Structure formats: structure tokens, C-alpha cells
Amino acid sequence: xxEDFQGSSVARQAExxxxxxxxxxxxxxxxxxxxxxxxxxxxILNAYIKxxxxxxxxxxxxxxxxxxDAKFKYIDLFGHQTSVPVQIQDPDWVSMRYRVNDxxxxxxxxxxxxNVNLNKSINxxxxxxx
Numbered sequence: 001x002x003e004d005f006q007g008s009s010v011a012r013q014a015e016x017x018x019x020x021x022x023x024x025x026x027x028x029x030x031x032x033x034x035x036x037x038x039x040x041x042x043x044i045l046n047a048y049i050k051x052x053x054x055x056x057x058x059x060x061x062x063x064x065x066x067x068x069d070a071k072f073k074y075i076d077l078f079g080h081q082t083s084v085p086v087q088i089q090d091p092d093w094v095s096m097r098y099r100v101n102d103x104x105x106x107x108x109x110x111x112x113x114x115n116v117n118l119n120k121s122i123n124x125x126x127x128x129x130x
Contacts, residue, residue: 005042011034032118040066057113
């Protein structure tokens with residue numbers, strides 16, 4: 001099952017890249033957030049299977065809950081100079097995968113920053129997979 005989450009993450013990240021290159025930013029960011037959700041759930045599930053966590057991944061889509069459940073203390077999606085503890089980042093972004101229209105007025109620079117940081121975060125979790 002963990003492999004299913006990992007495979008979905010890789011596929012959505014690749015699709016997102018193609019869409020981003022074609023300037024389909026909303027769909028690209030949506031797929032990146034979906035990829036991030038999948039890789040976090042894979043990480044949590046691997047920890048559970050290996051007995052390193054008593055908790056299976058919840059059926060949540062809330063990115064910050066998944067980051068906390070995955071035991072990552074610092075994930076920076078917003079391009080801050082230094083990482084900010086997850087629990088004090090903007091709570092309005094908790095379910096941002098379903099709020100991509102919030103980016104409609106964002107500048108191309110801001111969208112690019114989010115794209116870069118999401119890709120880094122996905123790759124970081126993948127690299128540190130249990």
C-alpha cells in the first residue's frame with residue numbers, strides 16, 4: 001500500500017511539472033499538493049508497518065496534520081528565509097489543495113516560489129522515507 005502512495009506521488013509530481021511548464025498553474029499546484037499528501041501518507045504508513053509509529057495515516061487531506069503525523073518538525077512551503085515550525089504557520093493554508101483558486105491573484109513569482117518549495121518538500125520527504 002505504501003508503494004501505491006509513493007507511485008501516486010511520483011506520477012502527480014511529473015504531471016504537475018508538465019502543467020507548470022505550460023503555465024497551467026492552478027492545476028499544477030493542485031497536483032503538487034496531492035503529490036505531497038501522498039508522499040507524507042507513504043512515509044506515515046512505512047513508519048507504522050516498521051513499528052516506528054503507532055498510527056496509520058488518517059483519511060485527512062490536511063497537509064499540516066500529515067506533516068505533524070510524519071514527525072517532520074520543519075517544512076517550509078512558503079519561501080521563508082528560515083523554516084518555521086509547522087504548528088505556527090498560517091492555518092488558513094491547511095487545506096490549500098482544495099483552495100487553488102486562492103492563487104488566482106498571486107503573482108507568477110509567488111506561484112513559482114510555491115512550486116519550487118513544494119517540489120523540495122516532496123523530494124525531502126521521499127529522501128527521508130522510513
